[in-house]
Amino acid sequence: MDILVTQVFNGLSVGSILLLAALGLALTFGQMGVINMAHGEFMMAGAYTAYVCQQVLGDAGLSLLVSLPVSFVVGGLLGVLLEVTLLRRMYHRPLDTLLVTWGVSLILQQLARDLFGTAGVDVPAPGWLSGPVEILGFSFPRSRLFILVLAIVAVVAVTLLLKLTPLGRRIRATVQNRQLAESAGISTRRTDMLTFFLGSGLAGVAGVALTLMGSISSNLGTSYIVDAFLVVIIGGIGQIKGAVIAAFVLGVAQSWIEYSTSASIAKVIVFALVVAFLQFRPQGIFQVRTRSLV
Amino acid sequence: MTALLRSRYAVGIGFLVAAVLLFAVAPALLTTFRLGLLGKYLCYAMVAVGIGLAWGRGGMLTLGQGVFFGIGAYLMAMHLKLADAGPGGVPDFMALISSDGVPGWWEPFRSGAVTIVAILVLPTLLATLLGLATFRRRVRGAYFAILSQALAAAFAILLIGNPTATGGSTGLNNFKGFFGFSLRDPANRQMLYFIAAGVLLLMVFVAWRLMVSRFGELLVACRDAEERVRFLGYDPATIKTVAFAVAGMMAGIGGALFVPIVGIISPNDVGVVPSIGLLIGVAIGGRTTLAGPVLGAIAVAWAETTLSEQFPSGWTYAQGLLFMLVVAFLPGGLASLVSWRRRRSDTADPTAGADPEPAPAEVLAPAEGRTT
Numbered sequence: 001m002d003i004l005v006t007q008v009f010n011g012l013s014v015g016s017i018l019l020l021a022a023l024g025l026a027l028t029f030g031q032m033g034v035i036n037m038a039h040g041e042f043m044m045a046g047a048y049t050a051y052v053c054q055q056v057l058g059d060a061g062l063s064l065l066v067s068l069p070v071s072f073v074v075g076g077l078l079g080v081l082l083e084v085t086l087l088r089r090m091y092h093r094p095l096d097t098l099l100v101t102w103g104v105s106l107i108l109q110q111l112a113r114d115l116f117g118t119a120g121v122d123v124p125a126p127g128w129l130s131g132p133v134e135i136l137g138f139s140f141p142r143s144r145l146f147i148l149v150l151a152i153v154a155v156v157a158v159t160l161l162l163k164l165t166p167l168g169r170r171i172r173a174t175v176q177n178r179q180l181a182e183s184a185g186i187s188t189r190r191t192d193m194l195t196f197f198l199g200s201g202l203a204g205v206a207g208v209a210l211t212l213m214g215s216i217s218s219n220l221g222t223s224y225i226v227d228a229f230l231v232v233i234i235g236g237i238g239q240i241k242g243a244v245i246a247a248f249v250l251g252v253a254q255s256w257i258e259y260s261t262s263a264s265i266a267k268v269i270v271f272a273l274v275v276a277f278l279q280f281r282p283q284g285i286f287q288v289r290t291r292s293l294v
Numbered sequence: 295m296t297a298l299l300r301s302r303y304a305v306g307i308g309f310l311v312a313a314v315l316l317f318a319v320a321p322a323l324l325t326t327f328r329l330g331l332l333g334k335y336l337c338y339a340m341v342a343v344g345i346g347l348a349w350g351r352g353g354m355l356t357l358g359q360g361v362f363f364g365i366g367a368y369l370m371a372m373h374l375k376l377a378d379a380g381p382g383g384v385p386d387f388m389a390l391i392s393s394d395g396v397p398g399w400w401e402p403f404r405s406g407a408v409t410i411v412a413i414l415v416l417p418t419l420l421a422t423l424l425g426l427a428t429f430r431r432r433v434r435g436a437y438f439a440i441l442s443q444a445l446a447a448a449f450a451i452l453l454i455g456n457p458t459a460t461g462g463s464t465g466l467n468n469f470k471g472f473f474g475f476s477l478r479d480p481a482n483r484q485m486l487y488f489i490a491a492g493v494l495l496l497m498v499f500v501a502w503r504l505m506v507s508r509f510g511e512l513l514v515a516c517r518d519a520e521e522r523v524r525f526l527g528y529d530p531a532t533i534k535t536v537a538f539a540v541a542g543m544m545a546g547i548g549g550a551l552f553v554p555i556v557g558i559i560s561p562n563d564v565g566v567v568p569s570i571g572l573l574i575g576v577a578i579g580g581r582t583t584l585a586g587p588v589l590g591a592i593a594v595a596w597a598e599t600t601l602s603e604q605f606p607s608g609w610t611y612a613q614g615l616l617f618m619l620v621v622a623f624l625p626g627g628l629a630s631l632v633s634w635r636r637r638r639s640d641t642a643d644p645t646a647g648a649d650p651e652p653a654p655a656e657v658l659a660p661a662e663g664r665t666t
Contacts, residue, residue, distance in 0.1 A: 029436070035439070086618060086622050094435070094436060095435060095436060098357075098436065099355075099574075099617050099621040100617060102570055103614040103617025103619075103621070104614065104617075105614075106617065107611055107614035107618075110607055110614070113607065222566065226440070226566065229443075229444075230440070230444055233440060262455060263451070263455060264451045264452045264454065265455070267447065267448040267451045267452065268451075270448075271444050271448045275424070275427050275428070275441065278428070278433050282431040282433050282437075
């Protein structure tokens with residue numbers, strides 16, 4: 001029982017990080033069909049922003065709270081820069097955006113190595129996040145609970161934004177039918193830019209969360225990006241609820257298989273499971289029903 | 295380009311020039327060391343021929359060619375290690391790590407014949423299985439690309455996670471012989487180069503025959519309008535799987551020759567980053583053309599060696615910039631400049647210059663797919 005609870009909690013914890021990483025992807029991939037391989041590096045940029053904040057401010061607790069919005073903006077601005085300079089001209093070639101953003105991610109990684117060194121840097125967690133907390137006789141690390149809460153808050157915020165705000169309506173309209181949205185007077189270009197800002201900003205927030213998990217280095221993003229994309233694929237393109245379910249299922253499955261076999265075997269089994277899952281639902285858990293052939 | 299491909303005459307001259315360059319000019323001009331480097335580039339070029347077929351002609355963006363390359367390479371490396379250890383012997387790195395002896399699944403590869411058959415069959419088989427599993431369910435485009443990338447990630451982690459069987463992150467290295475020939479002897483190293491050059495030319499020939507065949511036409515049709523191909527009564531899944539399997543086989547052979555030529559194989563050569571790195575040469579050379587991927591891969595590998603020798607971090611920036619600029623602004627690669635010039639000089643021929651833009655159907659697909 002003890003092991004079960006610990007494993008499930010570990011899974012939820014891994015899942016909440018995957019979810020933070022995948023949430024932004026689900027937006028950009030879902031709306032524009034853009035496969036942003038630099039998303040992981042936006043996470044890295046968020047993590048390094050948290051590091052810089054802490055170096056400047058000194059106090060761990062204050063800097064964590066400050067770095068959340070700052071990283072959101074840093075990630076978002078990087079995303080807008082990428083969208084305006086490169087991706088805007090490539091919407092009719094979605095597969096090629098993958099390679100272009102891969103080039104961006106290579107450059108950002110090398111830049112991080114040149115700026116912050118190849119060795120990882122530590123961002124110490126504030127006192128109120130270190131140590132475990134006792135719930136029902138089980139002890140959970142506070143930092144992981146914080147990440148879980150952060151992920152839930154992010155999901156709720158994005159869901160409300162999409163459902164209630166004018167921007168959310170414009171985003172949903174553009175996702176559902178770009179041409180029709182345009183003819184209804186929505187500036188899809190502006191919407192695209194804002195979506196990219198939002199999605200990339202979420203990557204920055206995910207980066208801050210990662211600083212609570214351990215030291216950060218230039219290859220921080222690469223270790224999460226593949227899994228985050230798998231979450232988006234399993235969840236179904238552009239589906240927030242799909243991403244939520246997929247992230248937690250993948251997280252729990254991974255930590256459970258990891259526990260019963262080994263980390264390396266777990267990766268292979270999870271990959272096989274994803275391919276097997278796509279045999280049954282090639283469009284993910286939730287799919288937008290359509291009469292279109294493709 | 296299609297017209298050029300069809301002209302046996304032009305392709306024949308191309309092959310002749312390539313053969314003279316590879317078999318006469320290069321060995322005469324280069325030192326043994328540089329010739330070995332060229333041999334390494336040729337191995338990458340073999341993978342590139344396959345990528346050109348799968349991605350350029352078939353529209354399957356495969357980010358996992360490192361897996362097939364790695365399977366071929368590790369199979370060959372296992373055989374070389376076992377052969378070095380002698381009959382019944384234990385390879386040196388294994389003896390260092392554990393005292394369990396050789397794992398059971400290594401044993402068959404003591405035989406050279408089994409190894410060669412496995413190198414030809416296993417990557418092809420894996421590519422076929424993955425192709426059938428995805429293409430039959432109409433998983434394609436970005437989904438396929440990400441799945442192939444996940445496969446590469448899992449493969450590298452699997453290799454690193456089992457150091458007793460695969461050498462872990464150090465990989466397998468320090469090979470002494472190659473099917474009875476000492477790898478220390480410069481003459482034998484030159485022989486390996488000639489083998490690689492011959493195999494590469496053979497692969498390009500096979501790719502050319504496939505491209506101009508009915509199969510090649512169907513493959514391009516699948517890339518451009520898969521639904522129409524299906525309406526015409528063909529099965530796009532089979533066509534794409536065959537192309538993907540051929541690409542996997544070529545990558546496997548490239549990996550197998552890479553090992554004796556370079557002398558080391560490690561997860562650093564087969565993971566996500568090197569797998570995607572294999573694509574840039576293809577993109578620069580011209581993904582839809584016959585010679586473009588080969589020339590692009592050789593040029594990129596050469597540039598990597600030259601740049602890394604002088605500026606260690608410079609190459610990463612250069613590679614990133616190449617990906618950004620070439621794919622965004624010159625999707626047809628350098629070959630599209632050549633065919634553009636030809637179009638200008640010979641506007642009467644509408645077939646001159648394969649359309650470098652990917653398929654309109656493929657492109658519209660995501661937008662239409664989300665239409666409710």
